[in-house]
Amino acid sequence: MQKHVEGKSDKKIMLYALSTCPWCHKTKNLLNELGVAYDFIDVDLLDEAEDKKVSEEIAKFTSDISFPLLIIDGKKIIQGFDEEGIKEALK
16 A cells, blocks of 8 residues: 655655556656655555545545645645645755
8 A cells, every 4th residue: 555765854745646647657756856755655556445545534635636646744735746846845
């Protein structure tokens, strides 16, 4: 389910993505290029029970579910691929 990517970061970064989404891949690549640690879940690869749990978790942050969905420190939400927004949020 949840996977971790090693790196440096003083922020808790969670990425909800789809395994087939090019914008999700771009977001992962950007986080990797920035060398930050982050966790991610490819939502489309979850079984029904895990999907329900993750959907409930995402609903705590937004009712407009779109991918990629990046949550930083449990507060800052970036939906879609926003390179500048991500870089700014991770400064």
